[in-house]
Amino acid sequence: xxxxxxxxxxxxxxxxxxxxxxxxxxxxxxxxxxxxxxxxxxxxxxxxxxxxxxxxxxxxxxxxxxxxxxxxxxxxxxxxxxxxxxxxxxxxxxxxxxxxxxxxxxxxxxxxxxxxxxxxxxxxxxxxxxxxxxxxxxxxxxxxxxxxxxxxxxxxxxxxxxxxxxxxxxxxxxxxxxxxxxxxxxxxxxxxxxxxxxxxxxxxxxxxxxxxxxxxxxxxxxxxxxxxxxxxxxxxxxxxxxxxxxxxxxxxxxxxxxxxxxxxxxxxxxxxxxxxxxxxxxxxxxxxxxxxxxxxxxxxxxxxxxxxxxxxxxxxxxxxxxxxxxxxxxxxxxxxxxxxxxxxxxxxxxxxxxxxxxxxxxxxxxxxxxxxxxxxx
Numbered sequence: 001x002x003x004x005x006x007x008x009x010x011x012x013x014x015x016x017x018x019x020x021x022x023x024x025x026x027x028x029x030x031x032x033x034x035x036x037x038x039x040x041x042x043x044x045x046x047x048x049x050x051x052x053x054x055x056x057x058x059x060x061x062x063x064x065x066x067x068x069x070x071x072x073x074x075x076x077x078x079x080x081x082x083x084x085x086x087x088x089x090x091x092x093x094x095x096x097x098x099x100x101x102x103x104x105x106x107x108x109x110x111x112x113x114x115x116x117x118x119x120x121x122x123x124x125x126x127x128x129x130x131x132x133x134x135x136x137x138x139x140x141x142x143x144x145x146x147x148x149x150x151x152x153x154x155x156x157x158x159x160x161x162x163x164x165x166x167x168x169x170x171x172x173x174x175x176x177x178x179x180x181x182x183x184x185x186x187x188x189x190x191x192x193x194x195x196x197x198x199x200x201x202x203x204x205x206x207x208x209x210x211x212x213x214x215x216x217x218x219x220x221x222x223x224x225x226x227x228x229x230x231x232x233x234x235x236x237x238x239x240x241x242x243x244x245x246x247x248x249x250x251x252x253x254x255x256x257x258x259x260x261x262x263x264x265x266x267x268x269x270x271x272x273x274x275x276x277x278x279x280x281x282x283x284x285x286x287x288x289x290x291x292x293x294x295x296x297x298x299x300x301x302x303x304x305x306x307x308x309x310x311x312x313x314x315x316x317x318x319x320x321x322x323x324x325x326x327x328x329x330x331x332x333x334x335x336x337x338x339x340x341x342x343x344x345x346x347x348x349x350x351x352x353x354x355x356x357x358x359x360x361x362x363x364x365x366x367x368x369x370x371x372x373x374x375x376x377x
Contacts, residue, residue, distance in 0.1 A: 007347050007356055009308040010187045014351035015251065019243060023193075026239040038215075039235030045242050046198070049182075052165075052245060053174025055200035057207035060233035061214045064161040064183025067197040068096035068133065070231060071157055071179045074209035077102050077130045084124050084132035086116040087316045088336035093135055093159050094317045096181075105129065106318050106326065108333040110143065113278055114289075114343075117335070118146030131155045136163035136173050138312070139189065139255075139286035140277065144168045144176050157181065161197075164189040165252045167282035174200040179210075184233075184241060189255070189284050190248050192237040251350040255285040258352045262288055265361035269368055273342070287312055291342040299344055301367045307360055310345035 016023070030039065042060050050058030061067050077083060081102040085094050088109045097104040107124035110117045116134040125132070132154060134142040139162050147156060158180035160166075163173040174180040182188075184196035199210050212219065217228030263274055273291035277283050289312060292298055299309045316336040318328035330337065346360055 004306050004359070006306045007308060007359065008349075009310050009345065009347050010349045011347075011351065012186065012191065012349060015247070019247070022243045023240055026243050027236065030236045030239050036235050038232055039238070041235050041239040041242055042233055045233075045238040045245070048242060048245055049198055050174075050200050052172070052248070053180070053200045054172045055175045055180070056202040057200065057204060059199045059201075059207055059210045059214060060238060061197045061199065061210075062229075062231040062233060063195045064159075064181055064185065064197040065092040065096050065099070066214070066229060066231040067161075067181035067183070067199045068093065068157065068159060069099035070210050070213045070229065071181060071199050071201075071206070072097065072100035072102065072131060073213055074206055075131060075155055075157070075178070080128065081130040082126060082128040084116075084121055084129055085317070086133075086135055086137075086336070087318050087333040088114055088313065088339050089135045089137060089159070089317065090161075090313060091317065091320060091322060092161075093133055094323060097133070102130070103128075104317075104323070104326070106323075106328065106333060108335045109137075109339065111335050111338075112276060113140050113143065114138070114335075114339055115140060115142035116147065118143055118150040121147060122150040125150075125154065129154060131157055133157045133159050134177075135159040135161075136166055138275070138289050139163050139166055139284040140275070141166050141168040141173060141176075141281045141283065143278070161185075162188065162286040163284060165248055166284045169280045175202070178203060179206055184237070189252060189286055190241065190244060193240055194234070194237055196233050196237045196241065197231075198233070252284045254350040254352070255348060256283075258348060258357060259283075259285045259288055261354060261357040262346065262361070265357055266290070266364060269365065271368060272364070285348055287345045288348040289343050289345050291339070292344055293342060295342055295344050298364065298367055302360070302363050305363045307363055308347060312343060312345050314340055316340050 046058035078101040087106040094104040107120040156177040158177040160173040160180045161183035179201035184192040213228035217226040
């Protein structure tokens with residue numbers, strides 16, 4: 001039998017091939033002009049991306065982690081303060097709190113969306129809480145109405161690093177909280193050709209503080225009244241992102257179509273729990289994550305057929321060594337622990353074809369058919 005080509009978890013080559021001429025032109029434009037740091041395209045991208053999100057201001061920074069940490073610092077969060085974060089997320093959501101000098105306080109997630117649970121958030125906050133960071137995990141918006149009610153005025157900073165273009169009741173991620181942090185890591189729905197990040201907000205004073213902090217805390221070239229970071233988005237990356245931004249909605253639409261094909265092709269498999277879009281949400285499916293008890297066995301079976309998968313994430317924050325000082329252990333956040341044991345990311349990217357989804361579904365159904373047959377033997 002002729003072997004099939006490998007199917008990647010995320011293959012962005014077709015999109016880059018489609019935009020190759022425009023990206024090369026943007027590169028040459030920056031190269032010829034020579035304004036590599038805070039050049040013309042940085043401001044242009046900040047304005048365009050903020051408008052896309054429905055926010056008044058955008059501040060481009062070096063990466064999504066810095067976007068979180070700088071915003072916390074700009075909000076006045078520091079030593080002695082606490083910030084509530086979900087226990088099931090990428091590690092940077094929590095380490096950014098440490099970076100700002102504060103203490104992350106973990107809370108469990110909703111069993112369906114896997115985003116921060118409003119009830120768990122309300123239970124976790126204390127008089128020392130100065131902010132919370134709900135994560136729009138895998139491109140699915142968090143329950144903003146529930147979180148806003150639980151916050152009772154506490155600033156909510158969106159971790160929208162996986163949610164470029166997602167909507168909650170018609171409003172885009174990036175316009176829901178006091179501010180939002182985005183990552184432009186290459187595999188994101190809107191990705192640079194390297195690291196990058198941004199903060200969006202409609203608070204002019206907050207935007208101004210983040211803008212100062214991302215540039216070494218300076219007001220003029222050699223006047224630094226506050227301590228900041230060197231966290232600037234390169235002009236080149238801003239130029240490339242400007243070329244990509246007009247295509248984001250179309251790419252997200254292709255992701256949604258692929259997600260719907262997965263749901264149809266995988267329906268009815270009892271051992272497989274499919275992700276769902278909660279009412280009022282428009283996810284952008286940065287990852288398509290199924291839940292399965294025999295996760296590692298299924299991943300191995302797919303790998304044997306040339307299909308790549310991922311595990312996002314194998315350890316919740318409270319079981320990571322980086323958070324050991326918080327004093328948590330197994331059993332403290334059961335929903336997060338269950339998700340870490342069961343989550344399996346299937347191939348998802350804009351150019352994922354109908355036959356690719358069918359191939360993945362066929363392999364998954366074959367895995368369960370073989371197991372069921374073996375169980376009856």
